[in-house]
Every structure is written in C-alpha cells, then in structure tokens.
Amino acid sequence: MTLPEPSEIERKLGEYLEDVWKCIRCGFCNSVCPTSNTSRSYMSSLTSRGRLILLQAYFSNILSKSLKDEEIQELMEYCFGCRRCIEICPAGVRIPNLIWRVKQLNEKPRYLRKFILTHYGELLRLFSKFPRFSNLFLHSHIGKILLELTVGVSRRIDFPSFNYSLEGWINKRRRNNGFRGRLAYFIDVFTNYHEVELGKKIVEFVEKLGYIVVAPPQREAGTLLLEEGLIEEAYRVAKENVENLYDIVQSGAKILTSSPAAYLALKKDYPELLGDTKSRIVSENTIDIIQLLLNEYEDGRIDFEIPLYDRLVYHHSCFTKASGLTKDIRRILMLAGYNLLELDVCCGIGGIWGMNKSNYEISLEIGLDLFNELKRINLPVTSQSETCRIQIKNNALVDVRHPFSFIVDRVKINKE
Numbered sequence: 001m002t003l004p005e006p007s008e009i010e011r012k013l014g015e016y017l018e019d020v021w022k023c024i025r026c027g028f029c030n031s032v033c034p035t036s037n038t039s040r041s042y043m044s045s046l047t048s049r050g051r052l053i054l055l056q057a058y059f060s061n062i063l064s065k066s067l068k069d070e071e072i073q074e075l076m077e078y079c080f081g082c083r084r085c086i087e088i089c090p091a092g093v094r095i096p097n098l099i100w101r102v103k104q105l106n107e108k109p110r111y112l113r114k115f116i117l118t119h120y121g122e123l124l125r126l127f128s129k130f131p132r133f134s135n136l137f138l139h140s141h142i143g144k145i146l147l148e149l150t151v152g153v154s155r156r157i158d159f160p161s162f163n164y165s166l167e168g169w170i171n172k173r174r175r176n177n178g179f180r181g182r183l184a185y186f187i188d189v190f191t192n193y194h195e196v197e198l199g200k201k202i203v204e205f206v207e208k209l210g211y212i213v214v215a216p217p218q219r220e221a222g223t224l225l226l227e228e229g230l231i232e233e234a235y236r237v238a239k240e241n242v243e244n245l246y247d248i249v250q251s252g253a254k255i256l257t258s259s260p261a262a263y264l265a266l267k268k269d270y271p272e273l274l275g276d277t278k279s280r281i282v283s284e285n286t287i288d289i290i291q292l293l294l295n296e297y298e299d300g301r302i303d304f305e306i307p308l309y310d311r312l313v314y315h316h317s318c319f320t321k322a323s324g325l326t327k328d329i330r331r332i333l334m335l336a337g338y339n340l341l342e343l344d345v346c347c348g349i350g351g352i353w354g355m356n357k358s359n360y361e362i363s364l365e366i367g368l369d370l371f372n373e374l375k376r377i378n379l380p381v382t383s384q385s386e387t388c389r390i391q392i393k394n395n396a397l398v399d400v401r402h403p404f405s406f407i408v409d410r411v412k413i414n415k416e
C-alpha cells in the first residue's frame, strides 16, 4: 500500500493538526473516557491518550502505517464523540474534533452505510409518513436483519417506533396571537418522528405562555455525521440549517430546542464548522426549553406547585454536559420539588455508536454499572438525551423521561 502524501492528511486535519502536538500524554482524558475504561481498552491504542500517542508517532514518522490503514481506523472508532474529555484536558486538545478528522481518512468501502447515514434525515422523514408500515417492517425479524446488513445497527436493538411528524402537526396548528413573540422549533429527528408526544407537550406549553411556535424548514442536526467522520456532509447539513434558521432569526424569532444534540449543534458545532457570522447569530439566538422555563421563572411568569418532595435520579448525558445545560436542568428540577440523586456515568450508547453491531457488547459493558445501580435504586430517571433514554430503558428497565416531562405538570402560569 502506498503511503498517502502527508500534505493530504494534513489538509484533512486542518487546524486540528496542531492539537496533536499539544498533547502532553498526561492521561487525564482516559479517566473520563467511557471507552477507555473497558476490558478491551488496556490493549494497543484503545484509550483516548493512546490515540493521541499514535497520532504523534505518525507525524513524527515513526509509525510505519498510514492513518488510512484499517487497523488505525478501527482504533479511532473507539472515540464516539461524547466530549467528556474536552473539559478535563489540561492542554486544550480538542480530542473528538481531531478524531472526526482522522476518521475522514477511512477508505473502507461503506457505500451503503454512508449513503444511508448521509440521507438519514430524509429517510426517517419518509418512514414517518407511513408509521404503521414502518413500525411493522422495522420491528420484524427481516427488517432488523436488513438494518443490520445495511447500516450495521444490531438486530438486538428495538428501533424506536415512528409517528407522524411533529413538524407536520405544528404546521397544521391554528396559531394563537403570540403576544410574547415567535419561537422556531429546531426539533431534530428523535422528537420529530419518534417521541412526538413530548414535542407536542412542549409546543402546547409554550403557547400557553403566549408564544407562537413555528417549525421552520430544517434538516437533522447532523451530529451523527461528525461522529462518523463525514465532515463534508456535516458541513452541508450545518450550512443548510443555518441558512434557514438565520432568516427566521432575522425576522425576530428565537430558535427553540429540546434535544441536547440539536442544542449542541446550533450552539457550538455549527459555528465551529462554518466559522461564519450567520452561524454565530443563530447560536446566540438559540434557547433550550429548560432555559426558557428558567427565564420564565426568574421573570415571575411561572411558579411551581410542589405536590410532594419526590426523589428522582438525574442522569448526566454526555451531550448535556458538553453543552453546559447541566446546571440549568439541575436547578429547574430542584425548583419543581425533586430531591435529586445524580448519576454522572455514561450509559455507553454514544448516539448510535452503541447500536452498531460491532460496538453493541462493549456499549453494554460501559453502561453495566449504571444499569445495576438504577435497578438497585428503582426510582424514576430523567435524562435529556434521547439515545441515553433508550439505552437506560432497555437495560435498567426503569421509567426514564426527558426533564420537561417531570416538570410540566408542576408549573403554574402566573397571570400578567
């Protein structure tokens, strides 16, 4: 195999190449990296620090393999982009961002998977138009096998059921007078096509507060594309979403999110990917439903009716941590009268990483302590992340919902 020109690789790594040299090999990242603490990760370069050492070796010309080599790329697969390491790294290495660029070099032919992932938003939209058929098919034995063969999603995963889209429901809705202004809901796929009831509750609630809710033209958040190293595709999705959302922000609306991936994409990923003014303006005008509730509380527009001082487990999802929403969620849950038991442990799912056949077992190993603890405690659980909720529900068999679901029935809207 001919080694590629270093310049080609350097070009693909771009500004992140300098992060390779920032690493001082302290290993702090290993202590928080979910995949660096498993039965496999003490071998080879399967730890977070190991991946950095490997990259330093490559750029020092002491590694005889190309970064495109299958074995090297397999090591990179052990980073699922949770971003837990960013905060702890004393040298400021943007580890996941760097690894996504290295994954870009993967030349393994994965045409069908790549096609499906690049078009997953459109495909899910199509499935949601025929929910009964889609659910029958995807929950059938043959549907699961096809999903495994084409996208690599393990047949042991129960794909979440489809519903008619939230977007469609919002657009058919009669608008109120909206004296408080307009909110453009950037929904992302899970709430848009699967957990539609949660989205409806959010819309109905903010309408009661006096907002108009619209569903602007939008694509999926695209975080999944970054994690797969499909940087150009992620760039295109980011560009399209920002163009659509920028126009609506210019007309005076704020962007509302309820998914941590959607919030993270708009707040951090898109400005970092696009580096332009429009994405920065969209970012500045994005608010999560939990922040909106806190603002309403601080302005005296809502209060909480506390029936009981209930105990609730708060699971810190990786994306919620990375987006900085943790303190707001904790605060609003406590204001709503919950006595929180916090578990800051990764469940192992990593978006769709843990759903992949090749990662399924290791994903369960990562989450095992969390599942056992949740079974032992046997209390309801809240987690902001959609895929964490799937993983926890399937493996700890507990009631697990979005924080908004635990709050909404306790909110009292004050008269103006």
Ligand code: SF4
Binding pocket: 022, 023, 024, 025, 026, 027, 028, 029, 030, 048, 049, 052, 088, 089, 090, 091, 092, 093, 095
């Ligand atoms: S925490 Fe940062 S500096 Fe330390 S080993 Fe990890 S990447 Fe390198």
Ligand code: SF4
Binding pocket: 029, 032, 033, 034, 035, 036, 048, 078, 079, 080, 081, 082, 083, 084, 085, 086, 095, 096
């Ligand atoms: S982003 Fe997560 S999985 Fe990747 S190296 Fe950092 S801690 Fe590990």
